[in-house]
Amino acid sequence: MKLTGRRESTNVEDRRGRRASGGLLACGGIGAVIIGVLFALFSGGDPTAALQQIDLSQLGSPTQEVNPQQFTEEEQQLAKFSKQVLASTEDVWEKEFKKRGLTYTPPKLVLFTGSVQSACGGATAAVGPFYCSGDECLYIDLSFFSQMKQQLGADGDFAYAYVIAHEVGHHVEHLLGTLSEKHADMQRMNKVDANKVSVRIELQADFYAGVWGHHEQSLHNSLEEGDLEEAIDCAHKIGDNYLQQKAQGRVQPESFTHGTSAQRMKWLKLGLQTGNMDLGDTYSKSDAEL
Numbered sequence: 001m002k003l004t005g006r007r008e009s010t011n012v013e014d015r016r017g018r019r020a021s022g023g024l025l026a027c028g029g030i031g032a033v034i035i036g037v038l039f040a041l042f043s044g045g046d047p048t049a050a051l052q053q054i055d056l057s058q059l060g061s062p063t064q065e066v067n068p069q070q071f072t073e074e075e076q077q078l079a080k081f082s083k084q085v086l087a088s089t090e091d092v093w094e095k096e097f098k099k100r101g102l103t104y105t106p107p108k109l110v111l112f113t114g115s116v117q118s119a120c121g122g123a124t125a126a127v128g129p130f131y132c133s134g135d136e137c138l139y140i141d142l143s144f145f146s147q148m149k150q151q152l153g154a155d156g157d158f159a160y161a162y163v164i165a166h167e168v169g170h171h172v173e174h175l176l177g178t179l180s181e182k183h184a185d186m187q188r189m190n191k192v193d194a195n196k197v198s199v200r201i202e203l204q205a206d207f208y209a210g211v212w213g214h215h216e217q218s219l220h221n222s223l224e225e226g227d228l229e230e231a232i233d234c235a236h237k238i239g240d241n242y243l244q245q246k247a248q249g250r251v252q253p254e255s256f257t258h259g260t261s262a263q264r265m266k267w268l269k270l271g272l273q274t275g276n277m278d279l280g281d282t283y284s285k286s287d288a289e290l
Contacts, residue, residue, distance in 0.1 A: 001157040002222045008083035009090060011106050013137075016071065016079075016113045078142045078160075079111060085161045089168045092215040096277055097175075107171040108137045109164075116141075129163055131170035133179055138167040154237045156230030158223065162209050162268070163234070169208030172277075173201065182283070192254045199240075200282040202258040203267045203290065206235065207280035210271020218275065228272065235264040263290050 071079075090106045097104035110116065115124045119134030125141035132139065148163075149155040173179040182201055186194040213231065217223045236242065239261025244251045258264070270279060282290065 001161060001227055002220075002224060003081065003084045003088075006084045006220075007087050008080060009087040009106070009109065011086065011090070012083055012109045012111065014079070014111045015116060016111050016142075018112070018116075075142050078145055081157065081160065082109060082111070082140060082142070082164060085164045086168070088216050088220075089165060089212050091219070092212050093168070093172060096211070096215070102175075105136070105175065107131070107168060108135075110137050110139045112139060112141055113143075114141065129167050131167045131174075133170070133174040136171065136174065138164070138171065140164070140167075148234070152234075152237045154230075154234040156227065156234075158213075158227035159230040159234040162213070162231040165209035165212045166205050168212065169205030170201075172208050173204060178204070195255065195257050196287070197283075198257040199259045199263070199290070200285075203263055204280050204282045206259075206264050207267040207271040207282070208277065210268045210273075211275050211277050211280070213272050214275030231272075232265050232268065235268045236261040239264050259290070266290075 086106075086109050090104075093106070094104045110118070113125075115122065116139055118132040118137060118139060120130075120132035123130065123139065125143060128144050129138065129140045131137070144163075145160050148159070170179060173182075179201065182197050186197050189197065209231075213223075213228075238258070240256040240258050241251045241253075241260045244255075259267075267280070267282065271277075
C-alpha cells in the first residue's frame with residue numbers, strides 16, 4: 001500500500017509507555033476474537049470461553065504511569081502507518097457522509113502499550129484493537145500486528161489497514177445510530193440470539209472497511225499487487241469457524257460473534273467492489289443470506 005508523503009491524522013493520543021489495569025470491556029473488535037482465542041489456545045485455556053468473555057465485564061481502574069520506553073523503528077513506522085490510514089478514513093468518510101447531508105466526526109486513535117483505560121472500561125493488549133463508542137476512540141497496541149503475523153500468518157500493510165478500517169467501521173455504525181440500537185436489542189435477547197446480532201454488527205464493520213478501501217483506491221490509486229489478497233486472507237483467518245477449528249478442532253456456530261470466514265470475506269469484498277455504503281444492511285438478511 002503506497003502511503004509515502006501522505007498526511008498523518010492529528011486525531012491521535014499516544015499513551016504508549018503507560019499502563020492501566022482492569023478487566024475486559026464490551027466493545028466490537030476484530031482483535032478481540034483473534035487474540036482472545038489465541039491467548040486461550042497458547043496458554044492452555046478454553047478458547048470458547050475466551051470468545052464469550054469478550055462481551056462481558058466493563059471493570060477498570062485508574063491509569064498508572066510507568067517508565068518511558070524506547071520504541072523500535074518498526075513500531076514507530078507502524079505508528080506512522082496507522083496515523084496515515086486513519087487520515088485516509090477521515091477523508092473518505094467525510095465525503096461519504098457529506099453526500100448524504102451528514103457530518104462526519106472522526107474518532108480518535110489511542111495508541112497504548114500493554115493495557116489501557118477507556119470509557120468502556122479497562123482492557124489489556126490481549127483484547128486486541130477495539131472501538132469504544134463511549135469516548136468515540138479506537139484503541140490499538142501496535143504489537144497486535146506482530147501477533148497477527150506470527151500467530152495467524154495474516155500479514156501485509158493492507159491487512160493491517162483493514163484492521164484499522166474495521167474499527168473505524170464501528171465508529172461509522174455509532175454515528176449512524178446503528179451501534180447503540182443493536183446493542184440495546186442484544187441486552188433484551190438470550191445469548192444465542194444476541195450473538196447473531198453481534199455477527200451482523202461485525203460484518204457491517206467489515207463491509208464499511210471495504211467501502212473505505214474502494215474509495216481509497218479511487219482517490220489515490222494506492223493499492224499495490226497483492227494488497228487485496230492480504231486483506232481477504234486476513235478476513236478468512238479471523239472467521240469464527242477458522243479460529244475455533246484451529247483452537248479446539250471443532251466449531252460451535254451458536255457461539256459465533258463475528259461471522260464465519262466466508263461471511264467476513266463476502267462482506268469485505270462487497271464493500272471493496274461497490275464502495276456503496278447503502279448496500280451494507282446486514283440486519284435485513286437471513287442467516288442463509290449472510
